Amino acid sequence: MAANKHTIILLVRNRPGVLTRIASLFRRRLINIESLAVGHSETPGMSRMTIGVDGENVTMDQVVKQCQKLVDVVKVVDVSSEQTVQHELAMIMVDCPPEKRAELVALTDIYKSSIVDVGPDAIIIETVGDESKVDSLIDLLAPYGIREIVRTGRVAMVRTSAAVDDGRKRFIRAIGA
């Protein structure tokens, strides 16, 4: 069966082991986690995670439901079919002899990215955007000689308009209209 890309957002208690509990539900099904981003949320003591995985829809439904059963998980949503903003940050260390600097500065500008470190023969470019933007910058930098890439993995948020729509739907359901 076809595997689809899924983006799952979780709000979790910030406690030791919470990552293992969640990861374990994917591991037992041999689902590889493609990307994972974790950080503090708007609520003290709670973290928000964005997990990117490839998985069959039925399986992912089960994983999400079983994530919700974990005591440390406050909320979990598969936002794959929702309107979202999804960004990641990448740092790319690329070969850059002095004669190539101008070219690479121009390229960085086009991508609205920045050069965060300059060395005698290499620079580090930092870029933020959706995965396809990061991928295409990497493709363009490849000929210059990429030394190292680090990517945060995507963080995702459901669009405010979608959230409003969803809230309105819930409200309408609640009042039985």
Place this chain on the structure above:
Amino acid sequence: MRLSGAQIIMESLVREGVDTIFGYPGGAVLPMYHVMPEYPQLRHILVRHEQCGAHMADGYARVKGDVGVCIGTSGPGATNLVTGLCNAQMDSVPMIAITGQVARPFIGRDAFQECDITGVTLPVVKHNYLVRSAAELAPTFAEAFYLARSGRPGVVHIDIPKDVQLELAEFDYPTNVSLPWYEPKLEGNPEAIKRAAKLINEAKRPVIIAGHGVILSGAYAELRELAEKAQIPVVNTLLGISSFPGTHPLFLGMMGMHGMAWVNYGMGEADVIIGIGQRWDDRALGRFVDFAPQAKLIHIDIDPSETDKNVKITVPITGDAKTVLRQLLPHIQPAHHAEWLARIDELKREHPSLEIPNNDRLMPQHVSRALYEVTNGEAYIATGVGQHQMWQAQYFWYDHPNRLITSGGLGTMGFALPAAMGAKIAKPDAMVWAVEGDGGFQMTLQELATCVQENIPVKIAIVDNGYLGMVRQWQELFHDNRYSQVAMLGPDYVKLAEAYGIPGFRTDRVDEVEDVLRAAMAHDGPALVHFLVEAEENCYPMVPPGAALSETIKDPRLERALARV
């Protein structure tokens, strides 16, 4: 009040109403055992193996209807518990497991008897904790007990470093636990309940599948009212047995791999199936895609993750079985379903499943039936796993609530004796029988010593066919009759019992079965009966692995007998 961590643990157990702990001491739990004598209200049962301590806590919890508690030390004590924890978790049994851990400065240094036990138990428990300080103990215990009891019950494991047990902290037991996002929903969605009622009221051929959740929520009366009001026949999953009276005219028996043939065939004709507190398990449903092709499924369960897991549900209702049934009942119109019930009677006649095929020799089925006779069906029965378990499910009528204590989800051999011991401690006045195969009995027989030392007067029936019977049956039927490592030697069980100071009885005669059972029951204390039964008897009906319920194989001898009529 400033107490040591160990004292806080004991105080917490007392606050939670615990009266029995099943445990085994060791280095990393010494501080707990040091303070235990200060708490005479906590009875400690010294087990012979931690796995059995967990099974005893499991049996105790199922019969008591409250949390069972077991203790093991760090390292091997903790790893020995794991099978028992997984068993209880898979069968939704509320339990707290306490393990000692090496002192905090030693954690992660591969210290003596160190094991990352929270890492080990994580996937097989409802929740677990590694406690970081004595101050955390009381809130951890309060949360742990709340989690074990609430929602779908389960196992909570608390790992406590030795120095935390010695550390002093202020003791103030929390009066309530706040986990707003966890709060299980007891009431079902009223709209879903109306939709379910409509389906039930319009059904021509409805069936109820009653599972363990009916027992866990104590929904016996509500289930019976629903069945009787709308004349809906009731079938059980293995763990649902004794949620509905076994001799009730609407009771059809167990479904599934060794379910009654008429039940398995009847499922294929049902138009509405109401699953209550059960999880559409593969052993109960057979091949999922072919399960009840004509039926719309209603699912009442406290755990929403069970909905749509194995089969697509038409009307899911998340909530507590008892609460939801109470909500549902006023919407149900009285019905007769005479045609459907007549059709089921016909199926019963066409596909007899409970005749004992041979009455000259001692068949394993005779033991279960005789147990019913001599105990008036009132005994609590704990079983192991395998053929004897299935016969015990088939050939005993469970008229009284919650009488079958068996390992369903994990299928743990050796469960019978320790589970029976736990059950007996929970209900000291009840008659409790452990029914176990010769293979399973040899996995946990060391607990005979615990029975004697702690005076736990359970009765033990060993159904000995000299084989790992269910594996042998599979090898016979599905592996070209090639018996590989299934013939099993055992000791002289009567002498073995006597070595432990327990009277032993033995028979291989069908006309002596009831007498030896009565003799064992007449003895004031634990007693063992060794039944030498027909060696190569198969358990029927049987749904071959991976097959649909409609492919149920019936006992070929009964088929032949029927053909002669």
